[in-house]
Amino acid sequence: MILQNYLFTLLLLFACSVAGKHFRFDYDYNGYVGGWFKLHLIPATWHDAWLRCDLEGVSLARMPVKWAPGEPDNFNNGEDCIVLTNGTIADVNCSEIFPYMCFKKNTKDIIMTTCGTVDKEYKLESLTGNCYKFHRIGKPWKRAFMTCAAEGSYLAVINSPQEALLLKNIYDANHSKIRPGTSKDVINIGMHDWNEHGVWRTIHGLTIEEAGYADWAQGQPDNSSGQFCGAMFRNSKLDDFWCHASAPFICEKSLDSLLEL
Template sequence: MILQNYLFTLLILFACSVAGKHFRFDYDYNEYVDGWFKLHLIPATWHDAWLRCDLEGSILASPINYQMKIAMEAYSKAKKMDDCAYYTGINALFSHGDHFSVEGESLARMPVKWAPGEPDNFNNREDCIVLTNGTIADVNCSEIFPYICFKKNTKDIIMTTCGTVDKEYKLESLTGNCYKFHQIGKPWKRAFMTCAAEGSYLAVINSPQEALLLKNIYDANHSKIRPGTSKDVINIGMHDWNEHGVWRTIHGLTIEEAGYADWAQGQPDNSSGQFCGAMFRNSKLDDFWCHASAPFICEKSLDSLLEL
């Protein structure tokens, strides 16, 4: 059954690559600018909006030219957002008063007009730009607004067998899923966010065999872990937030129900409030500080980013 599903998915991926218009199911292709848009309705600060787009493999969209301006306005209208303000990638965070898009394009060269009374740089703290009704306004970057991510179509966008354009995901026959090792350590919640943005999830161990698989991935990447982060453990998808002492996977099962609960000797020890799950290099489990940075592994099903 796994092989049958795998071959079926390969056929889908081949069709998408031939069409040349596939990025991920939650992005909408726009032929006018030869790229994909995604509206994030949940408001965020400018930095969090930038980060979410970046983690999804895109950028915070900006009306850098006439084509992008028209396409963004049409897209926001289609999403019934034409009367709402939303973040663009334009900001003056590097140099107050010098506005550039995240691609480095100067605001002075963009085909946009300021809204009446703008820019006002209220309290001398408005370094980010929102777009609304075809005009722009400066706002405090800590305010929250919806935002649009954009991915430009390029020749190097190739859908892999893992159902993603991210070439770092590798298919493992043991589980039929794909895995990616993140060498730059992050706190558990940020690791969770990173995997979710990539269309995957913080790796869940469902058997001793999968624990060994993660160990092998860990070993193969250990020397590549960036300085400044723990090399002794990796973050994985379990926690005991809801009821301390009852460890569950991010899918809601207890780790016993999930199929793997092999703790390292003396663990879990709940040292100073260790409520997030980790794994040692010997594949044994550890309770770890949620705020501490550690490398992590994302796990992805083949169809998680495909249109169903």
């Protein structure tokens, strides 16, 4: 019941949104609150919802509300998270999953760049016609993949020797700024040994040979203690790397990926 009421309230709020100023196609502008909303119907825990909104460059929606009758009750002393249900709020267990809403307030510094995003760290490269962003805070491969997806991009896919050199140059330009506590020798890129049998494919499904670049470093892939995630050394050669280990990474974005077509 609580989930049904919760969904109904969210859908009502969503329906009140009006088409307006542009932020990204998956967000709707609401002039009354002066910002953009996105309803995530795939439920998540409070912490995962917070993380997803943060990776999209926004916040988990906050709104002025009243407690529901009998709430907060901290049932079984295990309710530290808060949900909206039929216009009022209740405390719930943080491991429970609910749909959620992300929110971005409209401010003057929100400017759509030539890369089709308000994220100023994406830079257009004429070689490929795509935009690239170097993430200096290292993450394990899966989290890097998720981060790029939330930004409307994808973990960089190398489609030619020239693009490999382009990524190398971006890597070089950012190498001294990589945050401590992460590998500086490789960056995560968009390829993976999906079946763990030595067939390397890009995140778009092609083999790396079909995609246009399969230049491994000498002795690689060496599958050292189980390395199934794709990475690139500073000399632009490929490496298989540990999926659990954090490394910086580059996201690649087509100009129209966040625009309404």
